[in-house]
Amino acid sequence: MEMKRYTYKQLSDMDKSYIWHPFTQMKAWEKEEILIIEKGKGNYLIDVNGKRYLDGVSSLWTNVHGHRKRQLDNAVIRQLKGIAHSTFLGLSHPGAILLSKMLIDIAPEGLKRVFYSDNGATAVEIAIKMALQYWFNMGRPERYIFVSLNNAYHGDTIGSVSVGGIGLFHSTYKPLLFKTIKAPSPYCYRCELGLEYPSCSLACAKEIDSMLSAHEDSIAALIIEPMVQAAGGFIISPPGYFKAIREITKKHDVLLIADEVATGFGRTGRMFASEHEHISPDIMAIAKGLSGGYLPVAATLTTQRVYDAFLGDYEEKKTFYHGHTYTANPLGVAAAIENLEIFRKENILKKIQPKIRHLKKGLERIAGLEHVGQIRQLGLMTGIELVKDRETKQPYSFEQRTGAKVCYEIRKYGIFLRPLDDVVVLMPPLSITKQEISHLLDSVEKAIKTVTEQ
Ligand SMILES: *Cc1c(COP(=O)(O)O)cnc(C)c1O
Numbered sequence: 001m002e003m004k005r006y007t008y009k010q011l012s013d014m015d016k017s018y019i020w021h022p023f024t025q026m027k028a029w030e031k032e033e034i035l036i037i038e039k040g041k042g043n044y045l046i047d048v049n050g051k052r053y054l055d056g057v058s059s060l061w062t063n064v065h066g067h068r069k070r071q072l073d074n075a076v077i078r079q080l081k082g083i084a085h086s087t088f089l090g091l092s093h094p095g096a097i098l099l100s101k102m103l104i105d106i107a108p109e110g111l112k113r114v115f116y117s118d119n120g121a122t123a124v125e126i127a128i129k130m131a132l133q134y135w136f137n138m139g140r141p142e143r144y145i146f147v148s149l150n151n152a153y154h155g156d157t158i159g160s161v162s163v164g165g166i167g168l169f170h171s172t173y174k175p176l177l178f179k180t181i182k183a184p185s186p187y188c189y190r191c192e193l194g195l196e197y198p199s200c201s202l203a204c205a206k207e208i209d210s211m212l213s214a215h216e217d218s219i220a221a222l223i224i225e226p227m228v229q230a231a232g233g234f235i236i237s238p239p240g241y242f243k244a245i246r247e248i249t250k251k252h253d254v255l256l257i258a259d260e261v262a263t264g265f266g267r268t269g270r271m272f273a274s275e276h277e278h279i280s281p282d283i284m285a286i287a288k289g290l291s292g293g294y295l296p297v298a299a300t301l302t303t304q305r306v307y308d309a310f311l312g313d314y315e316e317k318k319t320f321y322h323g324h325t326y327t328a329n330p331l332g333v334a335a336a337i338e339n340l341e342i343f344r345k346e347n348i349l350k351k352i353q354p355k356i357r358h359l360k361k362g363l364e365r366i367a368g369l370e371h372v373g374q375i376r377q378l379g380l381m382t383g384i385e386l387v388k389d390r391e392t393k394q395p396y397s398f399e400q401r402t403g404a405k406v407c408y409e410i411r412k413y414g415i416f417l418r419p420l421d422d423v424v425v426l427m428p429p430l431s432i433t434k435q436e437i438s439h440l441l442d443s444v445e446k447a448i449k450t451v452t453e454q
Contacts (some may be wrong), residue, residue, distance in 0.1 A: 008048050011036050035416070040067025041231050043432050046417060056440055057427045059416070061230070061262050063293030065342050066431040072292050072338050079334035085317075087274045088116060088327040095333040102340050103299065106271055108280040111301040115320075116328035120261035120287035121155025122296035123225070126256045127283045128159050129322055130302060131221035134255065137309045145215060146178075146209065147222040147254070150192065151185035151232030154223065154285075166232055181215065183208045183222075185229060185285030186237035188375045189385065190314060190393065197238045206242040212252040220265045221255035221283070222369075223416040227273040227378055230262035233423040234383025236376045243277040255282040255306070261298075261380075265289030265339070266349055266430050269356050281367075282306060290337035292431075296412050297332035358434045359426075362441040364430040369445065371452035383442070386452065396422055412417055413443035424448070 006014075007269050014032045034112050035053070039046040045053045055063060055344070065072065079095065086093055100114040115130070127201060129147065136141035148154075148163035155161070156169075164170045164175040165185065170177075184192040184204040184376055193203050212219060226242055229235040249256040258281035263273035267289065270276060283306065287298035312318035342348065367375045373387035386402050388394045396402040401420030410417055419425055424438065 004237045008036065011048060029038070035241050035411075039202075042066040042068070043429050043436055045069060045152050045157075045451065046450045053411065053414055054432075054436060054440060055429060056410075056417040057425055058289075058429045059293055060288075061267070061427050061438065062288045062291075062328055064265055064339060064431070065292055065348075065427045065431050069292065069342070069431075072294055072335055073344060075334045075338035076294065076331055079331050084331055085326065085329055085358050089323050089406060093328070093330050093333070095330050095337060096328040098341075099333050099337050101364065102337065103286075106340070106393060107284065108272060108274050109203045110280040110282075110303050111284055112304045113302050113307045115300045115302070116324045116333075117298045117324050118258075118296045118329065118332075119155075119159040119298050120285065121160045122288050122324055123285035123300045124154040124163070124259055124297050125157055125159045126300040126322060127220075127259070127285050128163065130300065130320065131255045131257060132281060133308050133320060134194075134309045135220050136451055137312075142218055143220045143249050145181060146220055147183055147211060148180045149185050149188060149224060151229050151235055152223070152225060153229070153231030155261075161176065170233075181219070183211060185232065185235060186241050187229075187235045188238055190374075198271040202238070202241055202244050205248065207239055208245065209248045209251075212248060212254055216252050219252070219254050222249050223259060225273075226258045226260060226279065226281075227268060227276055228263055228381055230381070232379060233385065233419060233420050234376050234425060240277070242274070242279055246279045246281075248276075255284065257281060257283045261285055261287045265409065266343065266352060266380050267379055267438070268428065269349075271343070271349060275380075290301070290339065290340070291332050291335040293320050294335035294339075295329065295332035296326075297329060297336050321409075334438075352380065352430050355430075355432065355434060357440075362437060366441065366448070367444050369452070370450055371448065378427060380426075380430060380432070383420070384424040384447065384448070386422040386424065402451060406447045409447040410443050413439070413446070415440060415443050417444075421442070 036048045037045045038048045043055055045055050081232050089350055097191055103114055117126055132144050146163055150165040152165040154163050160177055161170050163172055163180055186204050188197045195203055228238055258274050260272050264286045284301045291297045310318050310320050335354050369385050373385045373393055376383045388396045403422040403424055406424050407417040
């Protein structure tokens with residue numbers, strides 16, 4: 001099909017006739033002027049009319065080094081000339097072998113094995129089933145309860161939703177969800193316990209300690225997004241919190257699952273967010289940035305201890321009976337290898353440090369705006385929480401869609417953003433330049449002012 005033959009209008013009409021978009025109220029979509037992206041270049045998306053938009057959320061937190069990155073393009077093309085896909089069930093391939101070694105080399109210490117899949121939710125489902133079967137295989141089937149956090153987001157499949165904690169996304173599906181124990185979110189701006197950091201002495205972590213004491217013999221694992229609860233509103237945990245969680249889970253011999261799907265691959269200024277407090281989880285889920293934002297590849301990493309519990313003779317039935325058809329797809333894996341090569345060759349983690357400082361400095365001005373309640377930033381991840389009243393922290397009403405309006409307004413300045421409710425999210429590719437950061441911040445300031453002063 002020759003796409004060039006279609007005008008914007010025709011494409012838009014067909015979209016609105018045939019498609020159901022994710023996380024989208026289609027009634028509103030059908031009335032909006034929609035963006036149809038045809039190309040990308042560097043940190044920009046280019047629509048079918050040739051208009052450029054700075055990709056301010058990295059195409060939903062995936063893109064790392066920009067679009068059309070030559071080395072990544074070439075890696076995928078090279079692999080395409082070999083083979084596009086072969087199964088990983090009963091076969092292996094060189095790319096996956098090499099990538100596994102590369103991942104283990106950079107992962108937090110103690111993670112020794114890589115189990116592949118194809119997106120964040122599957123990586124989390126695997127983590128959950130792995131943790132449960134670990135205890136089963138160890139002769140402790142009564143340890144099957146999971147502890148997860150309020151405001152957590154781990155994906156949209158039923159297992160991932162079960163450990164989720166965002167009412168708007170998750171409450172409808174309650175009849176289908178398995179039982180979990182919910183712990184407070186480390187959301188200092190709106191502390192569930194009504195306390196203040198640091199005088200609280202991390203009371204929210206201590207509450208988890210009590211929960212684990214009370215249910216120690218029935219808990220399989222605690223799952224958490226390290227340092228940043230991303231989809232929950234870019235909630236950044238206070239210093240020492242994640243370290244405390246690691247100590248508490250160790251004390252009760254509960255497995256710690258770190259969901260680094262959003263935070264992995266440099267987003268927080270380190271390769272993995274777990275590094276900020278020198279944490280090694282028992283299981284780690286990665287996806288989004290793993291392939292540089294090119295193709296759906298994901299992985300669940302674990303320790304020798306967990307892996308060993310699955311070894312046995314066939315008749316012992318300790319095998320991990322889980323797999324996805326496109327596990328370790330060779331095209332995606334080729335992109336992932338090249339992604340990690342770029343991190344190394346271009347010294348990306350060092351290069352982003354001045355950008356992070358530039359962003360931090362620029363955000364100070366926005367923090368002064370009348371309707372900005374709090375700005376939360378770690379590395380290149382930023383959440384700007386808009387409120388109706390700064391003094392009382394009173395939020396805007398849900399139907400006002402203030403965050404969405406700001407993101408719509410900012411398109412005028414050639415920027416694409418997608419909010420989380422009234423949190424304006426900035427999550428640019430690591431390749432963003434200082435000038436682009438300045439333009440992004442100036443535009444965010446103008447858009448917030450325009451929308452909130454109406
Ligand atoms: C996006 C996300 C997921 C889900 O990933 P998908 O690829 O969309 O399934 C899981 N966990 C976290 C922390 C995420 O941000």
